[in-house]
Amino acid sequence: MSALALDNVVKRFPGRRKPVLDGVTLAIAPGETVGVVGVAGSGKSVLLKIAGGLLPADSGEVTVGGVRLAADSDDRARAEARGKVGMLFQNNALFDFLTVEANIAFPLERGSGVTDADAVRARVAETLRGVGLLGSEAKLPSQLSGGMKKRAALARAVVARPPLLLFDEPTAGLDPVTTAKVLDLLRREREASGAALVVVSSDVDMVRAFAPRLALLHDGKLRYDGPSAAAPDSPDAVVRQLVRGETEGPL
Numbered sequence: 099m100s101a102l103a104l105d106n107v108v109k110r111f112p113g114r115r116k117p118v119l120d121g122v123t124l125a126i127a128p129g130e131t132v133g134v135v136g137v138a139g140s141g142k143s144v145l146l147k148i149a150g151g152l153l154p155a156d157s158g159e160v161t162v163g164g165v166r167l168a169a170d171s172d173d174r175a176r177a178e179a180r181g182k183v184g185m186l187f188q189n190n191a192l193f194d195f196l197t198v199e200a201n202i203a204f205p206l207e208r209g210s211g212v213t214d215a216d217a218v219r220a221r222v223a224e225t226l227r228g229v230g231l232l233g234s235e236a237k238l239p240s241q242l243s244g245g246m247k248k249r250a251a252l253a254r255a256v257v258a259r260p261p262l263l264l265f266d267e268p269t270a271g272l273d274p275v276t277t278a279k280v281l282d283l284l285r286r287e288r289e290a291s292g293a294a295l296v297v298v299s300s301d302v303d304m305v306r307a308f309a310p311r312l313a314l315l316h317d318g319k320l321r322y323d324g325p326s327a328a329a330p331d332s333p334d335a336v337v338r339q340l341v342r343g344e345t346e347g348p349l
């Protein structure tokens with residue numbers, strides 16, 4: 099069983115001539131790490147939201163940990179699928195009115211199976227220790243630096259130990275030192291949990307270094323799906339240009 103499977107997924111938005119996603123098929127095995135790259139507007143974040151059950155596909159099927167989602171799936175199915183996913187949003191999406199501790203505890207209190215208050219506090223403390231934020235439990239997001247917010251959002255994504263983790267631009271806007279720390283946290287989480295990881299980013303070099311498998315979206319199509327190391331030598335000129343960062347080419 100795949101941790102995530104997209105089968106001929108199509109997504110359109112009003113006012114756009116072409117679909118954002120146009121027949122995308124992608125399967126990710128349990129424990130696998132896949133990087134998704136593409137230019138701005140290529141559908142990367144939309145793919146992630148559909149994979150996380152936050153946005154319905156117009157057609158095609160999405161299966162998350164055995165839960166099938168289609169255009170006509172009901173709220174119960176979508177809620178079940180979301181329960182199998184931890185997601186790090188590009189803008190962190192922390193609740194401004196909740197403390198760091200309450201933000202991290204939120205997924206545990208929303209149907210993770212961890213109901214004992216002491217067990218929740220212990221899991222939150224363990225996770226905060228892992229991301230280097232132990233001692234910041236009582237702070238509000240407004241009191242955190244950009245890097246600390248990113249680590250708090252990462253802690254919230256992984257605290258319930260879901261089988262699928264989705265990361266949207268995990269290093270965007272971070273300085274090189276904080277970027278290295280966040281990537282190290284992702285590597286440790288990958289090793290510790292065995293979850294499947296999907297990392298979406300515009301930073302092709304970072305993704306290729308982090309993820310053994312690369313998926314490249316362009317004009318709503320999956321133009322490449324294979325080993326990250328082989329992408330620069332793809333027979334597709336669009337893929338070669340995007341991966342190599344060349345200015346001359348078909349784009």
